[in-house]
Amino acid sequence: MAARIIDGAAVARDIRAEAAAEVAQLRAEGTVPGLAVVLVGNDPASEVYVRSKTRACHEAGMHSRLVQLPAQSTADELFGTIDGLNADPGIHGMLVQLPLPPHLNPKLFLERVSPAKDVDGFHPMNVGRAFVGDPNGFVPATPEGIMELLRRERIDTHGKHAVIVGRSLIVSKPLASLLMAPGPNATVTLCHRHTADLAQHTRMADILVVAVGKPGLITGDMVKPGAAVFDVGVTRVDDPAAPKGYLIRGDVDFDAVSQVASAITPVPGGVGPMTIAMLLRNTITAARRAHDRTHRRTPAVAR
Numbered sequence: 234m235a236a237r238i239i240d241g242a243a244v245a246r247d248i249r250a251e252a253a254a255e256v257a258q259l260r261a262e263g264t265v266p267g268l269a270v271v272l273v274g275n276d277p278a279s280e281v282y283v284r285s286k287t288r289a290c291h292e293a294g295m296h297s298r299l300v301q302l303p304a305q306s307t308a309d310e311l312f313g314t315i316d317g318l319n320a321d322p323g324i325h326g327m328l329v330q331l332p333l334p335p336h337l338n339p340k341l342f343l344e345r346v347s348p349a350k351d352v353d354g355f356h357p358m359n360v361g362r363a364f365v366g367d368p369n370g371f372v373p374a375t376p377e378g379i380m381e382l383l384r385r386e387r388i389d390t391h392g393k394h395a396v397i398v399g400r401s402l403i404v405s406k407p408l409a410s411l412l413m414a415p416g417p418n419a420t421v422t423l424c425h426r427h428t429a430d431l432a433q434h435t436r437m438a439d440i441l442v443v444a445v446g447k448p449g450l451i452t453g454d455m456v457k458p459g460a461a462v463f464d465v466g467v468t469r470v471d472d473p474a475a476p477k478g479y480l481i482r483g484d485v486d487f488d489a490v491s492q493v494a495s496a497i498t499p500v501p502g503g504v505g506p507m508t509i510a511m512l513l514r515n516t517i518t519a520a521r522r523a524h525d526r527t528h529r530r531t532p533a534v535a536r
């Protein structure tokens with residue numbers, strides 16, 4: 234059986250078109266949604282991600298501001314930048330691009346971002362809101378993107394067994410709480426480096442999500458026939474024959490697993506494009522809430 238390939242790029246294009254329509258509406262009401270990205274240093278992969286985010290903002294009619302600080306910036310300089318953006322009424326969403334240089338502890342800076350502007354959903358206040366199912370926070374973009382793919386691709390989660398490989402705060406833990414919540418109603422297993430017999434767990438999955446960063450970790454014999462497989466992994470693998478000298482690989486052996494699964498996301502073009510689309514959506518939600526606060530309307534409830 235050859236799996237249906239889930240075209241995350243196409244779904245993301247639809248969401249970005251919907252986002253552009255929401256931005257036009259907010260603009261007509263007098264608010265231009267604004268996203269600020271703080272980048273410290275010159276990590277090449279981070280620069281690529283940041284460029285994609287700012288380009289997507291412009292395409293949706295939003296304002297974006299890139300604040301690039303030198304790699305040797307002090308903690309006080311970064312705190313000052315974040316405080317300035319927290320106070321700026323033209324900025325509704327802000328993110329601090331990770332990884333930071335080793336002398337800057339990310340936890341301190343993620344906690345400095347105002348929870349109302351934390352469109353990455355990494356502030357402990359928003360982590361807690363997501364965990365208790367409070368819709369007034371922000372859910373990180375990648376797990377929200379996977380939930381949106383499940384909805385739009387009509388993949389049933391109710392009563393299904395979802396197995397997530399990885400236990401990060403950015404992807405796997407928030408995804409586990411979204412999947413097990415009333416509504417999706419999945420039964421969730423989280424696996425990690427210390428899981429004994431990983432294959433025994435992955436073979437039980439109706440929905441398998443892999444967020445590890447190890448190309449080829451999931452082979453065909455580790456997947457239950459008919460499962461829906463979401464590959465979050467993004468790893469640059471050197472390939473002198475490739476135009477850029479490297480290829481982007483996921484965690485799943487795509488050729489083998491697509492013969493077993495019923496649906497599968499490719500890498501690239503699967504989960505990745507959804508992340509940026511959901512970041513735009515979070516920023517628009519932040520702008521809508523700020524607009525409604527300013528105009529003393531009942532705040533919009535986040536999706």
Ligand code: NAP
Pocket residue numbers: 375398399400401402403404405424425426427428431444445446447450465466467468504505506508
């Ligand atoms: P992470 O913080 O990089 O952690 C990786 C996780 O994988 C850890 O929980 C680790 O377990 C687990 N792991 C490592 N080796 C394993 C093994 N052999 N068996 C089972 N579990 C194993 O996770 P992340 O931030 O979620 O990133 C994961 C991947 O997704 C990376 O490739 C990243 O680039 C990619 N990513 C993609 C997007 C996107 O938009 N497409 C967004 C975010 C991340 P321990 O906790 O025990 O160490």
